[in-house]
Amino acid sequence: MINKKSRDEIKKMIHAGHIVALVHEKMKEVLEPGISTKEPGCPRNTF
Secondary structure, three states: OOOOOOHHHHHHHHHHHHHHHHHHHHHHHHHOOOOOOOOOOOOHHOO
């Protein structure tokens, strides 16, 4: 079943997408090959 989204729901989805894009950009800046995101000093733990 397909449910139509309201304009408000679509705006919220677009906003959420922008936030995800910002997080991805920041992660590209701080992560490098070989780093483990499970390490205590990992930049992901500072967000």
